Amino acid sequence: MMRTLLTVALSGCVMLPITAAANDDRTQAYIDQLTAMGFPAPNENQLVHIPPSMADLEKADIHPELKKVIRRGYDLFTNTQQLRGKNVFNNMNCSSCHLGEGRMPFSAPIWPAAVTLPGYRGKNGHVNNLEERIAGCFTYSMNGKPLEYGSDDMLALSAYHQWLATGVEMYPKQPIYGRGFPAPERPAELSYVNGEKLYQKNCAVCHAEDGVGLRIDGHTVFPAPWGDMSNNWGAGIVRLHTAAGFIKNNMPLGQPNSLTDQEAWDIAFYMDSQERPQDPRYTGDVKETAEKFGPTFHKHSMYGQVRESDGKLLGDHDNTGDKPFLKPDTVRSRTFD
Template sequence: MIRRFFCIALIGAILFSSGLLSADEKTEKYINTLTELGYPAPEENQLVHIPPTMEDLEEADVHPELKRVIRRGYDLFTNTQQLRGENVFNNMDCSSCHTGAGRMPFSAPIWPAAVTLPDFRGKNGHVNSLEERIAGCFTYSMNGKPPEYGSDKMVALTAYHSWLATGVEMYPDKPIYGRGFPAPDRPEELSYSRGEQGYNEKCAVCHSEDGSGLQVGNQTVFPAPWGDGSNNWGAGIVRLFTAAGFIKNNMPLGQPNSLSDQQAWDIAYYISSQERPQDPRYTGDVEETREKYGPTFHKHSRYGQIREVDGKRLGDHENTGEKDFLKPDTVRSRTFE
């Protein structure tokens, strides 16, 4: 465990300080540290990018006002709870899922969004901009109401995303190393009881047995994996493969890749079998909603399914958590006509 925490600290040192290393030396050290933690080495054709740091920003030859806006984006990203009750209605920060302030590979680093969007997104069936992608996170992962498109908050967040992508070409022609939450192969069988045991042994110490997480004042220390303080049924991480990928690559904190593939999937299955606020796309009927969004999303979640331990149909309710609305007006279709 000491070695793992040392390696995590070393990644932090590489990510958060430019140091005296050459670019090639920095990349080599970065990759070596990741492989020591059990992550795969990049394949020959993959794009490896080490995002610039906030320290790098201070030395960058960009306008002081742009620096100020990027800092504001970083502040909003790492302390999104400052928007609680306005744009955020649970105890999540952006960095709850995108760890390391959105820089960490295999934890859905955010810089790829800045160079791969606009692009088609199957979840909503149309081409999405970077702002719209961020709005989706507020809508689903924050169970909230996104800042207005073009607002100071949204510009700051997009500026921070773009800063982290400094030096990467738009629409890169190589696969991106460490993108998303890559999941291990799914085992033949998943177990609720094994997942519950694994959660209580490995996760509850931080996230609580009841899944409520831990907050101190208005700061999220450990986010809630389910319940009213968590993401809603439309959030990407309710999909089993996304949850399993996040858990395998990032949890327990400071011990990535320490769980077996079976443990990661079982814990994901257990967490994804707990209740949370309603999907903002809810039609008023859980079966109808699952049928409508099953092909593009819920075929990978437990939404609308029967929980084996008590016969409860998951998502069969009108609870919207801490907010007093179901769907913000930013969730809409586009035709480009």
């Protein structure tokens, strides 16, 4: 069903109320498929956008050179491993987290970034543009080194984001339907033991019992949810609510919304209580780093906390995985003072 949805993701955007959208058969079919999969229907006044596909690109009335650049962006997005050892130092692709080629609602579709940036980001405390947002994904989720600003590949990735946003106005005033990884309400208690059992039952078949994922002939089939080949401690998905939202809305693959809220949170708690490469912002002391970036980030993660199963202080190490450096020079502050 997850893959079937993508085959009807036709180009266009529509403003609700629903009564107006009902006249658009394509949009209504799109909404109907999502609700049949357990996702909520759009609220009134939400922006519903159906991103164009690569098939739509071939039919689009735009310059052939621009099509070539967008195709390159798509290729980088779905096979980011081609940059392994240069910009990527783990087993992740961009599409490992942003499912459906970055087009899937409730799986952090990437097109909203193209119409809401430049914008302020609390994680680094300043206004970010689209290139800087992409750079952040390479720094943390790819445990890597960002593409150079203004480079051909950065242009291509940016162009792909913007192509998916075709037809959407800049800085939309309405809330965006299906944006991000919306998390279910956090339960009163989280269980590491139950999370481990649920992971082994529901997740290990793809991501392996020890979280190493699956690679075949140098290609990532299923990413590593923890360990040296996973994202580092600065990646957004180490935040419990982000992981719980991703799991609830997307996992097991092809079975969205099949886990209860408690189950999604418990798996996230277990998964994010496992070690991974060091946060690139590491000061040399895990407690100091957790405190420094706690208000904007780590208050939602297990970084710097003691794991209940064995008393281990999470993040207390200098391990950077396969990456031969800690902090890329693109992690920087910005001020207009």
